[in-house]
Amino acid sequence: MLKEVTATRYLTPLREGGSLPGLVEADDFGIYVIKFTGAGQGRKTLVAEVVCGELARRLGFRMPRLVTVDLDPVLGLGEPDPQVQELLRSSGGTNLGMDFLSGALGFDPLAFPVSPEEAGRIVWFDAxxxxxxxxxRNPNLLRHQGDLWLIDHGATMIWQHNWPTAETSAARPYDASDHALATFAPDVAGAAERLAPLVTADLLDEVTAEIPDVWLADEPGFETPDDLRRAYARPLLARAAVIAERITGIEEGK
Structure with missing residues (x-):
């Protein structure tokens, strides 16, 4: 299970994204980027962060460590920004945190070369x-100590927003023409050969087990959190075997 920490101090908002994440200090003395259950995108965004982040880590990608952050809304009482106050008040309980990578730089495709192998792995995973x-426009990649790190997976698995059509939605191709690494001749075929066999039912069971029950409760059409966990796993398992052949918009590396 994800490590559980308790927020002891709210440090500052991070205003790059619409969900207004922030920095908090926790009872383990760590500094975390926190994403709130009370943000406009709701708990499904946090579920996507956990599923994709933990899957990426198990497939060998560099991902900031994820934790759950217990938040007392009282931490927002001293905040001068009414928007931040409201966000903290509406996010009591279990939220998502990720390690803050001090000194990390946003990815600039003009300044940081990426090998076809690494580009292919990331494009395949995103597909x-x-x-x-x-x-x-928004790479959601960081350069930290010379390496490329993946962040921000809230806008993934769009089929979770309409479960009755999930199977059809998950079968659609992936257009990579606008991908941040499309110009690096990504070796998608090589990535699929190495990574697709690793995406097994057992691995996805392990990944989805990391989702806190509280984020899965009361989902229409599902009796238990484990039923919903299986619904998250099924499209990914099916997609892993075929998605490399359904990526459009790039010219692969040789």
Whole structure:
């Protein structure tokens, strides 16, 4: 299970995204980027962060460590920004945190070369989870100590927003023409050969087990959190075997 920490101090909002994440200090003395259950996108965004982030880590990608952050709304009482106050008040309980990578830089495709192998791995993974938010306008990639790190997977697995059509939605191709790494001749075929066999039912059971029950409760059409966990796993398992052949918009590396 994800490590559980308790927020002891709210430090500052991060205003890059619409969900207004922030920095908090926790009872383990760590500094975390926190994403709130009370943000406009809701708990499904946090579920996507956990599923995709933990899957990426198990497939060998560099991902900031994820934790759950217990938040007392009283931490917002001293905040001068009414928007931040409201967000903290509406997010009591279990929220999502990720390690703050001090000194990390946003990815600039003009300044940081990426090998076809690494580009292919990332494009294949984004196709697997249908990540629509890794474009050249908003790469959601960081350079930290010379390495490329993946962040921000809330805009993935769009089929979770309409479960009756999930199977049809998950079968659609992935257009990578706008991907942040499309110009690096990504070797998608090589990535699929290495990564697709690793995406097994057992691995997805392990990944979905990391989702807190409280984020899965009361989902229409599902009796238990485990039923919903299986619904998250099924499209990914099916997609892993075929998605490399359904990626459009790029010219692969040789």
């Amino acid at each position: 697997l989870v249908n990540n629509v938010d890794r474009s050249w």
